[in-house]
Amino acid sequence: MTTGIHHSSPTAVSVVGLGLMGRALAQALLRAGHHVTVWNRTPAKAAALVADGARLAPSAGAALRSADLTILCLTDDEAVRGLLGQDGVVLAGTTLVNLTSAGSAQARETARWAEQRGARYLDGAIMAVPPAIGTAEAVILHSGPRTDFEAHEPTLAALGTVTYLGDDPGLASLYDAAGLTMMWSVLNAWLHGTAMLRAAGVDAASYAPFAQQIAVGVAGWLPGYAEQVDRGSFPAEVSALETDARAMSHLLHESAALGVSTELPRLFKALADRAIAAGHGSEQYPVLIEEFGRPTP
Structure with missing residues (x-):
């Protein structure tokens, strides 16, 4: 279930924790009339919010x-x-609603802790920077009892x-952690490609549109x-892993030459080589899920 910005009836909301993100959350709620x-x-840290109408x-x-409803935005669980x-x-x-950054095991532990004390509890993760809060670009993830989420969804x-x-x-x-691995992987791949092209005198701005297309x-x-x-x-509907591995060798040698x-x-090549050694060379790239699903030795 995904919903964007819309106005709801005024609700009494507390925000506990007023770092940069906490202040942005409180400000967005004030703008919405809560x-x-x-x-x-x-x-x-509450001075500007109080001046804008917060208590x-x-x-x-x-x-x-x-x-x-109380929204928590502290340093950790x-x-x-x-x-x-x-x-x-x-x-x-x-x-x-706990929007404090934590691991999934910590979130479950805090949920049990709160529920044992009679609270209704939703955990959340903010996929945005403070200036984006209150706009549709700010993605806020929630998990916990559906009825509690639906009761407060218009306010959230x-x-x-x-x-x-x-x-x-x-x-x-x-989901927050999985999103971070996507973000850093894309950025690191782009930076690696940028470093290669800079060696040939191509600036990052020239490469960026091609990288975005890819x-x-x-x-x-x-x-x-x-x-x-x-x-x-x-x-292998598109390409077999052993074919991809040959391209990885090309990338590795080109990088070294530059x-x-x-x-x-x-890293790419090591993962592929392990999968090929396990007999998966004729299969398609997603077979590497078997490597990613194993704990690090």
Whole structure:
């Protein structure tokens, strides 16, 4: 389920944690017309929000009591549990949306911890920088009980494009990590190609449109490749892995000849060589899921 920015009836919302992201979240809720209460260990960080209409709570417990929904944006889940476990903080009957960065196991642990204390709990991950919050470009992932998400979806939509992933509270964090590996892989591949072309006097701006075209083209392969992964069958409809491995050797040798780092192409080649040695050379590239699915020795 994915929804974009839209206006809902004013709701009482608290935002606990006012770093750059927390302040952006509170500001977006204020712009959408919600009744926003804020709290931070350093009250001075709330000054601009208070000037724009937010109410500063005297304590974290008071912030939770004043709202139908409390959004948490702290340093980590240990800080969340430490803060909410203090005397004077009552979780029973509250609804928490934890947008603090954490691993999936930590998210599940915090969900159990909160639910044992009577709270309704959704975990979330923000796929955006603070200036994008409150626009459709800000993707906010949520996981946890569907009924709790649907009850507060209109309010959460003020923050960006909200997506519900499922009942498992760890899914938002897991999707976040999977998105990061995509992001860094694409950027590292582009930087490697840029380094190669710079050796021939081609600037990054000249290469970027071609690289973008390649990235878009490769992205178009993903649905078909996903079907192969889910079936566990990898017929070579386009290219066999052993053919790809020969191209990887070419990339590795070209990089070395240009005096460019070979670390990235050596990684590609090592993965392919292991799969070929295991008898998968005649299959298509997604068969490498077997290598990625194994723990590092």
